[in-house]
Amino acid sequence: MNSTHRNIPPARTYNQTHVPRKYTPGKRRISIYWAWSYAWEAQRDLAELDNRYSTITEVRRVLWPDYETPEYDAARFLQGIDGTLELFHRSALSFQALAGEVTGHPVAVFQRVDQAGYPLPIDARILADTDTLLVFGLDTLLSAQAAAAEEIAAIRHWLERQGTCLVIAPHHDVGATPDYAQRQEEYEHHGDPLVPRQQRFGGYTRSLLQALDIPVINQWGLRPAVDPGTGNIAPLTAFRDLDEKGLLTDVTTFNFHPHLPHYALLEGDPKAVQVLARQPIDLQRPHPFTTAGNTEFNCLLRLPPADQRAGDILMVDSTHFTTLFGGTDSLRHFWRNLARMK
Template sequence: MSEVTTARTYNQRHIPRTYTPGGRRVSIYVAWSYPAEAGRYVTELDNRFSTMTEVRRVAWPAYEDPKWSDPYQFQQGIAGSLELFFWAWVPFQDFVEETTGHPVPVYQHIDQAGFHTPLDERVLADTDVLFVFGLDHMITEQHAQPGEIEALREFLAREGVSLVLGPHHDVGASDDLSEREMEYRHHGDPLVPRQQRFATYVRDLMKGLGVPVVNRYGLRPATREGNRIAPLSTAGDLDTKGWLDGVTNFNFHMHLPHYEVTTDEPDTIRLLARQPIDTSRPHPFTEAGNTEFNMFLWMPPSGDRAGDILLADSTIFSSLFGGDESLRNFWRNLVSK
């Protein structure tokens, strides 16, 4: 066999990966249109990513090294903050490659050059574990096509595969501006606008595949000493595959989605982990009496579907938000079981 391809990003000019025998093949699919996100007007306050200049101002002095602050070395607009995602996924990619023996390519729904990579056999034929990160702002109207949903059904008909869906938060969905302000004050991140709604593409996938979940809100997790995220509340009796073996917590992020289950049918989906909420800051969800939100869910194989479907937010795989041995155990479980 020839040596593995070393490029980290792929598009429709896809060059198939080659492998040594061993572990499972893992791929990441980012559901955004890079040009649509990078091209948002910075004069519009809502439903866009921050510019790199805004990131530098809020996080000062963390990004004052010339590799981040010099406009001749790193883009200072929205595109610069998008590029941070790729930097931050590299430790996860490296960890998975060390664990499985295979490199982890990152595909984009629409990449920097405008190339569209649909979820079809070019992505799925050499993948055993697929992560779909729902980081597309709803306003950019990224939609999954029927052919992509059918391709995922065929993928999930294979034994031993997993689909990990990560729709990001849905902040400020209410028309009530005072409620949006409450949400903003709750999570406390000045880089997130009063309205930031994500994940039309992954919502399409969930609807098409019969995943009874919707991403809601952006909730701030409770912390313990040292500003470490509070431990998860887990349902060990439901985790018959051991997805959370050796896992006590994920990484801290100021605004995480609640994965609301929309069915009452038993055994359709298993809620394996809840995250305690920082209740010192009011939020409509906590004012309704909730103290935890749904963090990690699993749909075991059923009927014609031989593969697993899991839900976990994309920030869990980003080094921007830290990590420890518990988190690495979670990464290892997802790509090994």
């Protein structure tokens, strides 16, 4: 190869039909499913204050001068909400590269409704060549995304296959109250001016949790505590005796993100869901959850195989697979552990 081309990234493809990956013993085939309608999210009325993503123009204004580079100029990059959605896609590339290196398989990326308007429910087209499926619940609740009965049946059948792993990743639920004072308190707690007083996510993943009888729901948008000495995110409280799969091997922290969901356990068998890790909360910023006496939130859950289900189910936030808010060696260890999971 000509030396002048050594640092040029591979050519990108678009609007292609998925090419199934062949099974390789011991090598997981990982897929990401963005459970949003790209079109619905991208075309939200910008006069709406709540329950929408920021535009790139708003991102540029708040984070100036981080995005004042040629690659984010209007001649090259979408400037509306669609540009922000593309930032999420870009921010998952590091995880995709690492997972591909570990497994020897490219990570397949699907969307419930993509940029070109093509719908894709979860069915055999996705599941047949997938061993680990990450379902990213960044769909706004108002968009009314929900798994159809046929999708639930397909997922249940897939989970009967030995070695499968379903990662259900609903994002935060900020301002889920008509009380404006509480919404303001939550806003001041997370401190992100790009997140409105109400931003509720995860309808599709919530429908999966309900249909699969998983007694968990995503709540709040909580700001992690930081180490006063370094300013880095505070270490996880890890329950390593429960970590049969080694997901937390060499992992001390996940990614810092100002508004992370608490995966609350609802009524049901407490042994059915294992809490593998909790994240300490920033107690210097008042929040209803900490006022009630809580100092940590659930950030990594596992449901081991049970009854006819041979596969594992995990819950961890989708932002821990992105680099929008940075990335650490510890987080990469988590990615590697997930990709190698036995």
